[in-house]
Amino acid sequence: MRNHNVTIGIFIVSGLALFTLVLFTIGNEHKAFSPHVDLHTEFANISGLTKGSDVQVAGFDAGEIADIEVPKSPSGRFRLVLRIDQRLNPLVRTDSLVTVDSEGIVGDKFVQIHGGSANAREAAASTTLPSKEPLSLADLLESSNDLINGANGTMKGVQGKLDGTLDAATKTINNANDLIVGIKQGKGTVGMLLRDQTTATEIQQAVANGEQATVSVKQASASLKHASGQADALVSDFASRGLGGKVDQTLLSARGAAGNLDSISGQLHQTMTEALGEDGRGVDAGGNIQQSLSNLTETTGNMAADTEALKHEFFFKGFFKHRGYYSLADLDPTTYRNDRVFTNPDNGRAWLEAARLFEQTSNGQERLTTEGKLQIEEAIAELGDGALNGPLVIEGYSSQSDSGTQLAASHSRALLVLHYIHARYQVDLRNIGAVALRNTPPPGVHKETWDGVCIMALKASS
Amino acid sequence: MIGIFDFVGAVGLFGLRVIGSVFRIPFELEQIWRHIGEAGVRSLALVLSAGLALGVVMTLHTRGALVMFGATAMIPKLQSLGFFVEIGPLVAALLVAGRVGAGNGAVLADMRATEQIDAIEALSMDSFKFLVVPRVVACVIALPLLTVFMDFCGILGGYLSEYTLSHISLHLYLTRAFQGMQWSNFVPPTLKALVFGFIIGTISCFFGYTTNEGAEGVGRAATSSVVVSSLLIILADVILVKIIFLTFPGSAT
Amino acid sequence: MSSENSVTLHGVSKSFGEKQVLDNVSFSVGRGEAICVLGRSGTGKSVTLKLILALLKPDAGNIRIGDDEITQLEGQELSRVRRRMGFLFQSGALFDSLSLHDNLALPLRRLTKKSKDEIEEIIDRVLGQVELAGDKHKMPRELSGGMQKRAGLARALVFEPETLLVDEPSSGLDRITASEIDDLLLDQKVRRGSAMIIVTHDLHGARRVGDRFAVLDKGRLAGLGRPQDLEKHENETVRRLVGG
Ligand SMILES: Nc1ncnc2c1ncn2[C@@H]1O[C@H](COP(=O)(O)OP(=O)(O)O)[C@@H](O)[C@H]1O
Numbered sequence A: 001m002r003n004h005n006v007t008i009g010i011f012i013v014s015g016l017a018l019f020t021l022v023l024f025t026i027g028n029e030h031k032a033f034s035p036h037v038d039l040h041t042e043f044a045n046i047s048g049l050t051k052g053s054d055v056q057v058a059g060f061d062a063g064e065i066a067d068i069e070v071p072k073s074p075s076g077r078f079r080l081v082l083r084i085d086q087r088l089n090p091l092v093r094t095d096s097l098v099t100v101d102s103e104g105i106v107g108d109k110f111v112q113i114h115g116g117s118a119n120a121r122e123a124a125a126s127t128t129l130p131s132k133e134p135l136s137l138a139d140l141l142e143s144s145n146d147l148i149n150g151a152n153g154t155m156k157g158v159q160g161k162l163d164g165t166l167d168a169a170t171k172t173i174n175n176a177n178d179l180i181v182g183i184k185q186g187k188g189t190v191g192m193l194l195r196d197q198t199t200a201t202e203i204q205q206a207v208a209n210g211e212q213a214t215v216s217v218k219q220a221s222a223s224l225k226h227a228s229g230q231a232d233a234l235v236s237d238f239a240s241r242g243l244g245g246k247v248d249q250t251l252l253s254a255r256g257a258a259g260n261l262d263s264i265s266g267q268l269h270q271t272m273t274e275a276l277g278e279d280g281r282g283v284d285a286g287g288n289i290q291q292s293l294s295n296l297t298e299t300t301g302n303m304a305a306d307t308e309a310l311k312h313e314f315f316f317k318g319f320f321k322h323r324g325y326y327s328l329a330d331l332d333p334t335t336y337r338n339d340r341v342f343t344n345p346d347n348g349r350a351w352l353e354a355a356r357l358f359e360q361t362s363n364g365q366e367r368l369t370t371e372g373k374l375q376i377e378e379a380i381a382e383l384g385d386g387a388l389n390g391p392l393v394i395e396g397y398s399s400q401s402d403s404g405t406q407l408a409a410s411h412s413r414a415l416l417v418l419h420y421i422h423a424r425y426q427v428d429l430r431n432i433g434a435v436a437l438r439n440t441p442p443p444g445v446h447k448e449t450w451d452g453v454c455i456m457a458l459k460a461s462s
Numbered sequence B: 001m002i003g004i005f006d007f008v009g010a011v012g013l014f015g016l017r018v019i020g021s022v023f024r025i026p027f028e029l030e031q032i033w034r035h036i037g038e039a040g041v042r043s044l045a046l047v048l049s050a051g052l053a054l055g056v057v058m059t060l061h062t063r064g065a066l067v068m069f070g071a072t073a074m075i076p077k078l079q080s081l082g083f084f085v086e087i088g089p090l091v092a093a094l095l096v097a098g099r100v101g102a103g104n105g106a107v108l109a110d111m112r113a114t115e116q117i118d119a120i121e122a123l124s125m126d127s128f129k130f131l132v133v134p135r136v137v138a139c140v141i142a143l144p145l146l147t148v149f150m151d152f153c154g155i156l157g158g159y160l161s162e163y164t165l166s167h168i169s170l171h172l173y174l175t176r177a178f179q180g181m182q183w184s185n186f187v188p189p190t191l192k193a194l195v196f197g198f199i200i201g202t203i204s205c206f207f208g209y210t211t212n213e214g215a216e217g218v219g220r221a222a223t224s225s226v227v228v229s230s231l232l233i234i235l236a237d238v239i240l241v242k243i244i245f246l247t248f249p250g251s252a253t
Numbered sequence C: 001m002s003s004e005n006s007v008t009l010h011g012v013s014k015s016f017g018e019k020q021v022l023d024n025v026s027f028s029v030g031r032g033e034a035i036c037v038l039g040r041s042g043t044g045k046s047v048t049l050k051l052i053l054a055l056l057k058p059d060a061g062n063i064r065i066g067d068d069e070i071t072q073l074e075g076q077e078l079s080r081v082r083r084r085m086g087f088l089f090q091s092g093a094l095f096d097s098l099s100l101h102d103n104l105a106l107p108l109r110r111l112t113k114k115s116k117d118e119i120e121e122i123i124d125r126v127l128g129q130v131e132l133a134g135d136k137h138k139m140p141r142e143l144s145g146g147m148q149k150r151a152g153l154a155r156a157l158v159f160e161p162e163t164l165l166v167d168e169p170s171s172g173l174d175r176i177t178a179s180e181i182d183d184l185l186l187d188q189k190v191r192r193g194s195a196m197i198i199v200t201h202d203l204h205g206a207r208r209v210g211d212r213f214a215v216l217d218k219g220r221l222a223g224l225g226r227p228q229d230l231e232k233h234e235n236e237t238v239r240r241l242v243g244g
């Protein structure tokens, strides 16, 4: 009997203890007892935030939404009371931007207070912080669709005018299609993609870069394909999973990219029209078309390479590896420098100087000169017929002053040459790669520095 | 149809009589204590093992989908929220309805059939206060406790299952499990087990105490107790969840 | 009505649904008097006893226990009246989750302010009277039918009731034990002056303990009086039951 009583006692006490434990754990989670500061912000649309939703300051879990005041008229905005840990207050400045973010596709919505600028005042309690309204997915998807249609239209126009000369382009587009289909089939890839902040940032960065430099056909087409391929995959993927409402926050970064794309696509269209249409200065149509054709060949080459470049984007790595797409295009400078296969002194090398290869176009970009093209052809001849069958790597170099520009310039130089070789000799893209080496050749080639390009033919392995 | 209203009315009155009797002396504390042992302690092993197994299974099921969306960090939260909000109270209640409900129904019906209830009355004790009220009170007290144990085991099971797959640390698991958790995700659902306990106690005692059909009525009372109390628990859950949502809008995550 | 009579039934009728079990039954029992109720099975003898204890409510008629109209009582009042009565159920009706000792201790502990020792003393004495002193710690399922009957009687005696209602005390018992039970009842009647209503089929015992017989037939009180008078009763069933 006594024993029985003890058991019942233990049952009740441990049950109550567990209950209390959970209460306190939840309490701590909300930092109900630690000193906090209330800040305010306003949104016209709070995308499903609720009282108690998390608040982060510069990505750090800082507190929760203490209250939401509902607006009194349609023109009003929801007023959010953000209760954050006092220790994080110094990070929040009067110009700290408040956004609504989301943890992945299906994750909770939360409020992100971005770190402010150091010279703005620290936000005192009850300050109303500036906010950025979340965009809706529907808008994004619509503009993506328009873009894809626009791009298709442009491509069709080009094809119609220059029927038959565009086999390469068709091939490339098919290639891009493969890619998109691949994404669609690749299980979970989109999920991974959406979750992956790095990729999103990369995309954004790429687009931003493209925008800064005056638009070149190459970059525009690459970005367009890149982003529209993505958008297409996203559209079908989301449509099939019916996730519409959930995704919009996650796409925050992708959204920026899509917005920019609009203008790029417009410019692309214009460029193409200019290249193909009547020339205002009265240059004869034949010459114009001739010029256009060579431009187009270049473009196609670029596109092909860009597709290849697309393939080695971070998020495709795993996917393509499995499908054997993994190629020389995947080279990264550090590995390249340290890989005996590439630094082998027995490899054939042709060093070409920048000054003779490239010239500046009016928009500040470089392009191959006629002399440069001849040089490349000579170099290929020197390397021997076998060079075109065996693996080729185009090393790009640039002696620009800052390392960022160096990287960009050496990359674009390598690509220009690569495209030319591809277009001229129809080299299999799997056998040709480009690598941006800034201004420093790899060890073992006995060159301190270089400005230009080096065509390197791998010694055929036995 | 009339039969249903008749039944609802009878059960309703019976429930009211229970509530009315609880606060009158004698409080039958000894009997309440005894029945907490009966309904609570003796259901513990069942609830613990069921909770553990359910925890493991639930993680196995939800994991795949969450991994596909790259939301692996959500696994612990889904587990804890699932158990706190719904699985814990509901499954604990259904288990107890099966075990204790059937027991109460059968024991009381048997006491009725063998004139033991008459004997209690003959000894000038209040058989209702002596037999029914402590059983109901014990269910009301024991069920929230069992719910907490169920929650605990569910999360433990989820952790074990997740650990074998991803070697997540207990600390990280718990941090994620409780991230963004509100009191309203835990307290009202756990308290809803009080209502479930009342339903189980009242329904099972109603069938046991009021049937007077001899030995064969015993089995029938046990079966009816389980069926009707399980059904009522689920119906009540629908209403209670709605009430909780209305009272704590924040908990409707 | 005088309080000379311990139990008085007046025009009591009871039916279950369509079935009329008792029809206008009246009789009374005085202090120190024992009435034996005879009748074929299913004639409502047990129902009569339960009506007297208000475990069932009559459809018509009055039942007085001393000066109290028990059919009108509820709650505390009812308890107070019931405490003056002891009831042996036909089935014994022991609480099967409690030991024999606890079966007797439960009412004593709950309804009296007696100390533990006093309670033990009463239990030992009463169990001794029914010769179950050695089986104190057994559970009801461990007892034979006859033992359960005696244990039930012991439980009916713990409050030393003024009125004892006994339903078939000797059924299932051997002759020797049965006559020991009869001795016990006789002792209660004579020494304590209890009023008794004994439902029985055992004519031998009934003639020893009972002062008067009440014979029930088809729900009606067919005969009421001393056994030797009833032997010459005009009703055939009464004569056969009384064994004339
Ligand atoms: N609670 C009850 N509900 C319905 N019928 C009952 C009940 N108690 C007794 N009866 C019926 O009343 C009749 C008399 O029963 P009872 O008094 O037990 O007979 P007996 O004279 O053998 O003791 C029986 O036919 C029995 O079926």
Ligand SMILES: [Mg+2]
Binding pocket: C045, C046, C047, C090, C167
């Ligand atoms: Mg009987």
